[in-house]
Amino acid sequence: MAIPKAYLTSSKNFPLLLDAIKSAQAPDVFNLRFLESLGFTSSNDRLMVGVLQAIGLLNSDRKPTDLYFRFLDQTQSEIVLAEGIRNAYKDLFQINTNAQNLTRNEVINKFKMLSQGQYSDSVLDKMGLTFSELVKLADFKTKPAIPAAAPDDANDDEPADEVAADPPRRASAKSSLGGLHYNIQIILPESRDPKVYDALFRSLRDHLL
Structure with missing residues (x-):
């Protein structure tokens, strides 16, 4: 049952406390x-601390929560x-x-149903008072501000359009050795017989091309 047990007996000082x-x-x-x-010294004022815990501004140890610090931003407090x-x-x-x-009466009836008779009418009345006064101070229409998304650091050094514009390199279609190019020098023997040269070039063609 998500209904806070904390309640106020008087709500007049609660807006002053939030301010x-x-x-x-x-x-x-x-x-x-x-x-x-x-400046809040009465015994009734002490009940407000329990309400601050109930709505998440303080944790179980009465230490300020992240919601508390966000509440300090007066442009976002009501939200x-x-x-x-x-x-x-x-x-x-x-x-x-x-x-x-x-x-307030509708809230009290809902609390009575949700609590399944756990609380007396007097307590339910104070719980209804507390909720009704709380919602008067809040802004339920405006959505919380959403922080801007952080830039992607992965592409800080190299713009995405430049990466996309640089296609992968292709191996030369004429290469038969994985894209490596060799310069081969051949010292031809001295001969007047053209068959010697024909045989030599034929061998080169068969083994290198």
């Missing part, structure tokens, strides 16, 4: 001391938040792909 996170340096660990340094909500409430979005548009 404070974007303006602060990411901590090594998002503990209560760091939360208080951002990243929507991604975290979809992952956290996966089962709800499988039932309704546009679960962000459900009313």
Whole structure:
């Protein structure tokens, strides 16, 4: 069941916390001391840390995740938040792909069905409140920016069109020795008999050509 158990009892400070996170340096660990340094000191504010874990901004050790660092980019924050909500409430979005548009009562009824009576009405009401407030802060319409594909380093030194334009070399059709060419010098014997030369050239033809 992909329904976070974390919930808020009051949602008024959660948007302020997200704004404070974007303006602060990411901590090594998002503990209560760091939360208080951002100005959130009430016991209700502590519940927000669990929600940050539920939506994937913090891991189980309360350390910032990759999603947290992506959230710091204020041009992408709302889009990243929507991604975290979809992952956290996966089962709800499988039932309704546009679960962000459900009313709070509709969300509570879906949670009641998915949890199979595991939670009390009071807890379900707070879980519905938490989800409804979260989706108000997120952008579900805009798709995340896709990084440009890295250039292929394999052809950095030699453009592809030049490689294609250079056809493989062919062995000479006249060669009978694998494309190797030899210069053979023959010292002819002195003779007045043309048959000697005929026999010599005939032998060359038979053995070399």
